[in-house]
Amino acid sequence: MRTRFKKVLAALAGGLMLAATAAFANPAPTAQPAPAATPATAPAAPGKPAATSTADHSKFEALRQNFKTGPEVTKACLSCHTEAAKQVQHTKHWTWDYTNPQTGQRLGKKNLINNYCTSTISNEKDCMACHAGYGWKDASFDFSNEQNVDCLVCHDTTGSYRKLPGDAGHPIYERKEFPHGSGKFVEAVDLQKVAQKIGKTSRTTCGACHFFGAGANGAKHGDLDSSLQNPGKYLDVHMDKAGLNFTCATCHSTSSHQVAGSRYAMDAAPKGAAHIRGKADDKPASCQSCHGNRPHPEKMGKLNDHTAKVACQTCHIAEYARTPIGSELSWDWSKATTMGPDGKPMAAKDSAGRRAFDSKKGQWVWDSYLVPEYRWFNGEFTYKTYRDKIDPSQTLEINHPGGAPGQADSRIWPFKVHRGKQPYDTENLNLTVQHTAGEDDTALWHNYDWQKAIAKGMQTVGLPFSGKFDFVSTEMYWPITHMVAPKGDALQCQQCHGENSRLKGITGIYMPGRDRNPIVDAIGWGVVGLAFLGSLVHGLVRIVAYRRNRRNGQ
Amino acid sequence: MTRFIAGIVAGAALFALLAWNMAGSLMFTERESPFSVEETVARIQQNIQATGKGWSLSGLRNAAKPIEAAGGNVLPVLMIEACSTQYSAPILKNDDIRFLSNLMPCKISVYKKSDGKVYIGMMNARLIGRLFGPEVGALMEQVAEDQAGFVKFDPSKPAPAMIKGTPGGGGESGGSGGAAGGC
Numbered sequence: 001m002r003t004r005f006k007k008v009l010a011a012l013a014g015g016l017m018l019a020a021t022a023a024f025a026n027p028a029p030t031a032q033p034a035p036a037a038t039p040a041t042a043p044a045a046p047g048k049p050a051a052t053s054t055a056d057h058s059k060f061e062a063l064r065q066n067f068k069t070g071p072e073v074t075k076a077c078l079s080c081h082t083e084a085a086k087q088v089q090h091t092k093h094w095t096w097d098y099t100n101p102q103t104g105q106r107l108g109k110k111n112l113i114n115n116y117c118t119s120t121i122s123n124e125k126d127c128m129a130c131h132a133g134y135g136w137k138d139a140s141f142d143f144s145n146e147q148n149v150d151c152l153v154c155h156d157t158t159g160s161y162r163k164l165p166g167d168a169g170h171p172i173y174e175r176k177e178f179p180h181g182s183g184k185f186v187e188a189v190d191l192q193k194v195a196q197k198i199g200k201t202s203r204t205t206c207g208a209c210h211f212f213g214a215g216a217n218g219a220k221h222g223d224l225d226s227s228l229q230n231p232g233k234y235l236d237v238h239m240d241k242a243g244l245n246f247t248c249a250t251c252h253s254t255s256s257h258q259v260a261g262s263r264y265a266m267d268a269a270p271k272g273a274a275h276i277r278g279k280a281d282d283k284p285a286s287c288q289s290c291h292g293n294r295p296h297p298e299k300m301g302k303l304n305d306h307t308a309k310v311a312c313q314t315c316h317i318a319e320y321a322r323t324p325i326g327s328e329l330s331w332d333w334s335k336a337t338t339m340g341p342d343g344k345p346m347a348a349k350d351s352a353g354r355r356a357f358d359s360k361k362g363q364w365v366w367d368s369y370l371v372p373e374y375r376w377f378n379g380e381f382t383y384k385t386y387r388d389k390i391d392p393s394q395t396l397e398i399n400h401p402g403g404a405p406g407q408a409d410s411r412i413w414p415f416k417v418h419r420g421k422q423p424y425d426t427e428n429l430n431l432t433v434q435h436t437a438g439e440d441d442t443a444l445w446h447n448y449d450w451q452k453a454i455a456k457g458m459q460t461v462g463l464p465f466s467g468k469f470d471f472v473s474t475e476m477y478w479p480i481t482h483m484v485a486p487k488g489d490a491l492q493c494q495q496c497h498g499e500n501s502r503l504k505g506i507t508g509i510y511m512p513g514r515d516r517n518p519i520v521d522a523i524g525w526g527v528v529g530l531a532f533l534g535s536l537v538h539g540l541v542r543i544v545a546y547r548r549n550r551r552n553g554q
Numbered sequence: 555m556t557r558f559i560a561g562i563v564a565g566a567a568l569f570a571l572l573a574w575n576m577a578g579s580l581m582f583t584e585r586e587s588p589f590s591v592e593e594t595v596a597r598i599q600q601n602i603q604a605t606g607k608g609w610s611l612s613g614l615r616n617a618a619k620p621i622e623a624a625g626g627n628v629l630p631v632l633m634i635e636a637c638s639t640q641y642s643a644p645i646l647k648n649d650d651i652r653f654l655s656n657l658m659p660c661k662i663s664v665y666k667k668s669d670g671k672v673y674i675g676m677m678n679a680r681l682i683g684r685l686f687g688p689e690v691g692a693l694m695e696q697v698a699e700d701q702a703g704f705v706k707f708d709p710s711k712p713a714p715a716m717i718k719g720t721p722g723g724g725g726e727s728g729g730s731g732g733a734a735g736g737c
Contacts, residue, residue, distance in 0.1 A: 234621070234624075235622070240625075318627070319629065348712065349715065350590075351595070351713045351714060352590075352592035352716060353716075368591070368630070369629050369630050369666055371668065486625055486627070502668075
């Protein structure tokens, strides 16, 4: 009883002490005016940094200028970043020239021909809207001039820096109508503002060219379009804005302005375990660099075995162009110069609002949510250039994906195959370069005259033109590697292993469910037949034995 | 005699089982389209608008959108909604069959399958109509005739633009609206 009394007394004392402490610690509010938020004598608390960068470029004297041209901005940039231009000048973004060390072929936009816009040569003033430089309008361009390097096109953070076709890579210096005759105007770029707000590359800066290749959103790659600017998880599990939020540079990491992960030098079968953070990685733009080549849990070991033959992209990008933007499937140049019923140039769009026809350029076919085509691929393309002889009776592969079943460096890869018709010289049997863009009399988009356009293009590359041309069917392969879907949307077994599956064209590999081996089939059916026969005979014996026994009165 | 009755019962049971199995597929039809999803939708929309007889578009819903918003992938599925006041009014005026408003507006879905081909799916208005008596049957007979015209395409005609969203409200992904579409 006494113990209980002591406990109650202690509890009361404790409660009183607690109440007193609370009362003194938090005095009741009074009607007096609130004191000033920060006394004048108190030391100022450090503010939260406005950005993660350690430099505020708007405070740099060199950038507080009323810049008139892009090269003036570059000169200011180089006053601090002394080596930047030299580095850029060693990249493909600058040279548009690349020699494949394996094949010795000269690649890059400067040398290749494709089945979209065909060639940059003789069309530089337009095409160089996507060159990281200023002033490349013809072969006289000075590649050694550091001030010709365009820093802003990759490092703009304002989203206001624009380069238009026709200006040889210069940004818009004066308000102008674009497209010509459209009544729409584009404002001049505020170079000072852009220069003072430069930062890291972004989806916007990379996408300004790579989303809009071939002159339209999503036209070229199939797995790159403006939907990746702000994608949901369904579209790209890595770039999901609310999730991992990768930028392009997260995978295409850059050193000395050399951007990793080029189509010209691919590794179709990277090997080894995932790389640890911080480890130097010569192929960061591969699935394997983060996921390793046994990426699935060991209880799903069979899936890991697939990595020896199948690229990750094959299962994890079941469809590409998975938005209504879609991608271009074909470009038929043979329809170019066809005029409307009134004899004037015309243009038309498809049901989804994408370009479908233009008298300047020909006819296009688009679609979205596309099932890739599959090929064995070892990462190497062999290109047909305008210098190579062609066989116009066959569909011409502009780039042939190397690789074969059984090769250690080959995997089954998904591709977008872009088909088209484009001009070739019927006498010399080579693809032609044509002068399309421009306002001069030889430009196809100005005078609609193929003869003049091809003659000018071939003259520019220094090759003969017989004066006779026709159109050849072509195919171009684009490996699909972006727009990786969530794991739940990867291909299911039967989508590859069933009869008439999406891999029905893949040869040189035995795929259970898809393929049949006559010997295995014969053995299997033989066993089934024997089992059936055995049951039949056994049943018959039982019936005969039963009747015999009955007859014998047993 | 017992064997005879047993045979009849077994036959009836077999028939019922077959009917049960086939009923689902009979209620709906599916056919391949030679065009892309968007062009198929646009051509159907154009046909609906050209039909007259009170037909108008009520909306276009993208059934894949909510799944994409939830982080998943499905191939495109667009549902064209259309209604004809000529056929809906008699049904909606009759208390006994007003519950059939559940079937309104008429839907035609256009979708892609994993074979990469585009398909058109529709309700078998003729068969369903017959289930609800002669009055509804006669109306739905005419609906079925009109529906058959919606999916007749003339490839020589240029592709029309797809009409996005719902006339008078709503959006491509659906949600509200449809009032201006007639039903």
